[in-house]
Amino acid sequence: MKTSHIAAVSALSITAIAQAELITYDLQWSGINFENNASATGQVTLDTDLVPNPGFYSGEWAGSGFSNFSITVVGALSGNGTFSTATNDFSSVIWNVGNDNHGPGLGGGDPVDPIDLHTELMGQIGFSDFNVFSSFDGIPAGPGGNPEAPTGWAPFVLLTGGVNNITNTGQGEPEGDLIELVSMRPVPAPSSLALLGLTALATTRRRR
Numbered sequence: 001m002k003t004s005h006i007a008a009v010s011a012l013s014i015t016a017i018a019q020a021e022l023i024t025y026d027l028q029w030s031g032i033n034f035e036n037n038a039s040a041t042g043q044v045t046l047d048t049d050l051v052p053n054p055g056f057y058s059g060e061w062a063g064s065g066f067s068n069f070s071i072t073v074v075g076a077l078s079g080n081g082t083f084s085t086a087t088n089d090f091s092s093v094i095w096n097v098g099n100d101n102h103g104p105g106l107g108g109g110d111p112v113d114p115i116d117l118h119t120e121l122m123g124q125i126g127f128s129d130f131n132v133f134s135s136f137d138g139i140p141a142g143p144g145g146n147p148e149a150p151t152g153w154a155p156f157v158l159l160t161g162g163v164n165n166i167t168n169t170g171q172g173e174p175e176g177d178l179i180e181l182v183s184m185r186p187v188p189a190p191s192s193l194a195l196l197g198l199t200a201l202a203t204t205r206r207r208r
Contacts, residue, residue: 022045029041029042034178039075060093071150077160079176159178
């Protein structure tokens with residue numbers, strides 16, 4: 001009976017791993033390369049069934065395969081604070097796994113091999129962009145959206161202060177700080193923690 005129970009737990013673990021589709025990432029941005037003191041941390045969840053790998057996506061959050069995005073900006077000249085999709089602070093997202101590092105149009109650049117979504121994404125060959133936008137044509141993302149939410153400026157680069165800074169400067173240099181994505185690393189999913197608990201339970205019962 002004990003052997004059967006352990007086998008059942010192992011089979012359940014394998015099935016859960018095979019069906020895992022959501023990956024949550026810890027995100028880090030830095031202004032060091034732009035000689036400013038701004039930085040940010042955040043999280044986003046990716047659905048491996050919907051996000052192209054390789055491939056290109058540029059559009060609204062709904063149906064993008066991304067969800068639960070949040071970012072906390074500190075040390076910036078403007079736009080400090082916490083912003084998220086939950087409070088309608090962001091309207092769209094760009095994702096590119098392709099050879100074009102300069103914001104490609106439809107098609108997303110030349111195809112490349114898939115990247116490994118289960119480890120640090122930054123630095124992987126072919127990972128060309130992940131970015132978010134807080135407005136479209138100067139209009140905040142949605143009802144209640146914060147116009148000071150950071151917004152995309154260049155591949156992997158956000159502008160703090162968002163719409164206000166772009167509007168105030170016209171075609172000139174932005175008044176906010178530029179921060180660059182330096183880390184996009186997966187965090188243990190709740191299902192993984194549950195599997196660890198099942199494994200520990202099986203080991204405990206076997207010892208008894």
